[in-house]
Structures are given as C-alpha cells and as structure tokens.
Amino acid sequence: MNIAVLLFDDFETLDVYGPVEVFGRLSDLYTIKFYSLNGGQIENRHGVSALTEKLEDIKEDLEIFIVPGGMGTRKEVENKLLIDKIKEIATFSKFVLTVCTGSSLLARTGLLDNKTATSNKRAFAWVVTNGANVNWNEKARWTIDDKYYTSSGVSAGIDMTLGFISDRHGIDFARRIAVEIEYNWTEDKDNDTFKVE
C-alpha cells in the first residue's frame, strides 16, 4: 500500500516518525513518501528538516494519507489552500490517519462531520473548535470511524498505527512489530491513560 505523509512547517516530530517507523518496518507491504503544499524542504522547531514533494503530485490510487499535528496546525487550520487540498486527497484516499492535533486540519475539511474522532488531550479544547459537528471522543486513545483513524497525542500515533496494522494483518503480526521496536504498545484504543484536563 502506498502512503503519503503530509508535512508542514512546525509539524510534531514524533507524530510523523512514530507511524513511519512502524510502517517502514514493513517495506515489502508499505511505501512511504512525504509531501507538503509547495514541496521542498520543510522544517520544525526541533531542528528537523525533511525533503517533500508537492501535494498535487499525489495520485488518486493513494491508499493511506497521514496527517500529523504540532504547533504548525494553529496556523494551518486557516490555510484554505491546504485545507482544500487535504479534503481532496482525503476524499480519494482509501484510509486517512491523523495524529494529535492533525485531526483539527481534517475536521476543517468537514469530512469528520457526524463522525467520531479524537485528538491530543492537552489541546482538546482548541481542537474541538475546528469541528462543531464532529463527535469528539475525549476518552479514546484512538478512534476508527469509516476510513478515518484519529489518535490522541504524539506517541498515541504509534499505538494507532500498530492498531491499523492489527486491523489489516492481525494482532499477532502487530504485536511482533511492537516487540521488534521494543515498544510497550497500548492496545486498548478506547481508554486513554491520559485525560483531558
């Protein structure tokens, strides 16, 4: 399956590279590419820089679209060009996965209306303002509704990705990857140990 990861300035490092680590271990099954609105080098406040292609180069046979969070989302929710592009890609993509405040960007497209979603527990009050008609779940570690997977903050993206792998390939397969990366996987998606304050 081909994967497109959205990047924008001030994306959250682990929101991106947690899922990339998990999918990247299955390189015979998944191919990962990075994209941004205008292509080129994208940077964040952690000193990370990554080379991207243009979002418009994503083809309609896309299978997985990953939307990370991070401080950059506060600005990007107002970026109509980006939101329109996310809507277009999320519509044809077979699955859409958001991590942390990435669900604020997806909510802005309207595609999460009347669907269940979650986000970072510490940014929850702000995230919900981006989608009045979304069924925001403040208890979940991650949620699944139709083709949309949304996860809680940062490292929850790793848990959700392992959950996605489990849904496609079985739980034993997902558990083996967790052991390979020596990660203590939180398997229960419905009850996050981190709470909205």
Place this chain on the structure above:
Amino acid sequence: MNIAVLLFDDFETLDVYGPVEVFGRLSDLYTIKFYSLNGGQIENRHGVSALTEKLEDIKEDLEIFIVPGGMGTRKEVENKLLIDKIKEIATFSKFVLTVCTGSSLLARTGLLDNKTATSNKRAFAWVVTNGANVNWNEKARWTIDDKYYTSSGVSAGIDMTLGFISDRHGIDFARRIAVEIEYNWTEDKDNDTFKVE
C-alpha cells in the same frame, strides 16, 4: 546544551526522532543539529531523508552526542573513517547517548572498554562482537556509566532520553514531558521487559 545527532544511511527512524522529540520540547535548554561523515542528504529504508552538516564541523564545546542504530550500523562498524571520527567527537563531548545498535559503533572506538553498556535485545549477539572488553548488560532498558548512556532497542531511546532529562532536571520535570507527549514512560532502567532471545 548543544546536541549533535549522528546520521548515516539506513539509520533507524525512531532511534533518532524519539530522542529529538523529547529534547526538542525543551528548545530553551537544548539545540539540536544533525551531522553525517560527509554532510548532505542522508536517507534510510523507511523513505526518510534528512539534511546534515559534516561531522568535522562539530566544535569541541559539544555537550551531547547522539549515536543511533539501524541496519546501517552493520556496514558502518567497518567504516574506519567514521569510527575514528565518532571516537574523536565522543572523547570531547560532555555526554554520549547511544540508541539500539548505535552502541556497536561506540564499542568499536574502544571508549566503552571496561564500561557497562546495552543494546537492542534482538541484535544483542551481533552487537557484543563489536566490543569484547565491554561489560554488556543484557537485562537493562538503558545503562549509565561515566558520561556514556546506552539504550536498548528503538523506543527505549525515548525512555533513556527521559531518564537523561530526569538526571539533569529532576524526575517531576521528565514525567511532565512524558505526559506532554502522552508517552507511557518505562522509568526502570535496570529491568527491560524485552529480553535477549
């Protein structure tokens, strides 16, 4: 404190970006830069590319040197130019942190001789061949000996980095970062739940 992260082709994604996420949250205290032997764009099999400066540009006032693991280490342990450079930088750096099979590279410099270190539990048998005089600890999640921190596989690098933060700034401070990234921190460095098979 300034941080230099070593990159080489086929580094392990999360070995790098796990610690970067943790230190990156403390941008008023830590500044992160990425380096490789020859500088330029470095890539790995997860489709990740990162821009680097040259290792020779690292100055002697370096405070933290991070050495990740990954499949690339199998080749790089034989790269004398790189091992010599790692030895030079690790010698003047105030602290050296290795993740996963990154300890194989540091072991090759001889600087871990008669010191305690650990590594990925699934690659342990190979890693120990790179340092006959190292006190390899196969039970630890991470180890500290003198200025050298070494951690077990992939996500253990996040645990070790939180441990390093705890050693510098106190455990409450480190726990607060773990909550911010919604990460279930394994605080016990001595007893890894993942075992050498």
